[in-house]
Amino acid sequence: MGIHALRFRLVDGADSWGGRRRERRAGWLAETFPDLAQMSIIDLGGRVDTWARATVRPKHVHVVNLEPVPAEIPEWAEVDHGDACALPARITNRRYDLVFSNSVLEHVGGHERRLRFAESVHLLADAHWVQTPYRYFPIEPHWIAPGMQFLPVRIRTTLARRWPLAHTPARSLDGALKQVLWTELVDKTQMRHYFPESRIRVERLAGLPKSLIAIAPAA
Known part of the structure; x- marks a missing residue:
């Protein structure tokens, strides 16, 4: 699968x-x-x-x-x-x-x-x-990534590009950054x-x- x-x-x-x-x-x-x-x-x-x-x-x-x-x-x-x-x-x-x-x-x-x-x-x-x-649920719901919402923006941006369970995978660094900055639980x-x-x-x-x-x- x-x-x-x-x-x-x-x-x-x-x-x-x-x-x-x-x-x-x-x-x-x-x-x-x-x-x-x-x-x-x-x-x-x-x-x-x-x-x-x-x-x-x-x-x-x-x-x-x-x-x-x-x-x-x-x-x-x-x-x-x-x-x-x-x-x-x-x-x-x-x-x-x-x-x-x-x-x-x-x-x-x-x-x-x-x-x-x-x-x-x-x-x-x-x-x-x-x-x-809810912000403090341990799994970030948009990326299905444990604790992602608590990480620095730079690391979240890297995950947004590479994490396989992302809802909409980002194709570029700028796109990933925008996804991260526009998601605030x-x-x-x-x-x-x-x-x-x-x-x-x-x-x-x-x-x-x-x-x-x-x-x-x-x-």
């Missing part, structure tokens, strides 16, 4: 261990928001494909990310190319039932932009579900700072915190 096939079987595939964890979180989302199928949601940094495969799909999904807009969009969705930390007025003037974001907060680019991301979340809806990997204190009125749900693996989810309403 090739190393990338191994990653697919472990993390990326729908039937992988990682896929089962994502499915479990999707169940938590549906339990937390029982009316999800009737809701209008905005997904900051996500993809339409994720919702097309979802067991419970909202009535309307507005996806905003920095990727090119796909050629075909289902009737229940809309897609905008945009920065979640600096949304245009045509989006911020709208209101949604729920803001959703999965594994995006750690990629927006530092503390100030995380604050702006959180401001967007609070502006767009009263309810939100914002998930991000956060801890629970930071999450509470960005979402002070939210309930912070902790996803655990083998008893260890693996990811954090800011949920509002907090009840």
